[in-house]
Amino acid sequence: MSKTHLGHRARKRFGQNFLHDQNIIEQIVDVINPQHGENLVEIGPGLAALTEPVADRTDHLNVIEIDRDLADRLESHPFLREKLTVTRGDAMKIDFNEFVNPEQPMRVFGNLPYNISTPLIFHLLQYTDRIKDMHFMLQKEVVDRLAAEPGSKTYGRISVAVQQACRVTAVVNVPPGAFNPPPKVESAVVRLEPYSESPTPVKDRQQLHALCLQAFNQRRKTIRNNLKGLLNEAQLNQLGIDPGARPETLSVADYCAMANYLTDQKNPHE
Incomplete structure (x- = not known):
């Protein structure tokens, strides 16, 4: 051919x-x-x-x-x-x-x-x-x-x-x-x-993508600093996430947990 x-x-x-x-x-x-x-x-x-x-x-x-x-x-x-x-x-x-x-x-x-x-x-x-x-x-x-x-x-x-x-x-x-x-x-x-069923389910993928964009924007800063205005220290602790961690140390499951928390805050009755 x-x-x-x-x-x-x-x-x-x-x-x-x-x-x-x-x-x-x-x-x-x-x-x-x-x-x-x-x-x-x-x-x-x-x-x-x-x-x-x-x-x-x-x-x-x-x-x-x-x-x-x-x-x-x-x-x-x-x-x-x-x-x-x-x-x-x-x-x-x-x-x-x-x-x-x-x-x-x-x-x-x-x-x-x-x-x-x-x-x-x-x-x-x-x-x-x-x-x-x-x-x-x-x-x-x-x-x-x-x-x-x-x-x-x-x-x-x-x-x-x-x-x-x-x-x-x-x-x-x-x-x-x-x-x-x-x-x-x-x-x-x-x-x-x-995946037909993801091992790390997320309620709103756009929320996850927006969160990651902000979280990884400055890799050298802590997650607390990068997510200012989105999640405070108390909320991160509540989710079992160390506010002093760098963004690249958190797992996919951690990011999904944060994204799902934010989605629930927006839609509290769902």
Whole structure:
């Protein structure tokens, strides 16, 4: 099957780096393990490095592409056009409910542009009850942040947000030479599997995300200082949280307890 890098230049504004290493591509597709009849959604298919081998193993694929030239190329692709539904647009602004199939939860995957990976993951957390799993190629340091444990330098608000909602597994490391042009960073593929019941339930995810944004805003300060105006020392003590702790030492469960307390304060009769 012909690979179609010819004549398309990577565009900086879309953060494009095209995957070309066949061994790495096969490893990633094996990890995704697409099956016939599944509801597959690819973000940023680009030059179809993952799209072609995934389409070989399945009958239909939804793809989201922001680059008009690439979307045109996919729609006229001799092998793929019969199997693809191409949605043109920015994945950050797309309502993923349009891909929902009551029989088949979504399986989302993609080689994500590094400049939008964090906000895009936050966007997708809105749909986790309709998603079976997500496989994303990301900067390795972003994968490290997603999987980080409390107490580590890389643990932060995205660690809490994603671990509250999903089981996180790093599955494949990808060297810069697997891309054209090679990025200046290491990459990795992460698997995110939304929980049907989270081990750390939260009543309002937006409240959790807002709390974490404030808590991690100044990592060197104590949680008491960072959450001034939201929770006072007595309330933190009541929740079993040391007001003198630094934000990166608190667990996902601690953040969920604080978020749930704030939600209850707003809705005292529920």
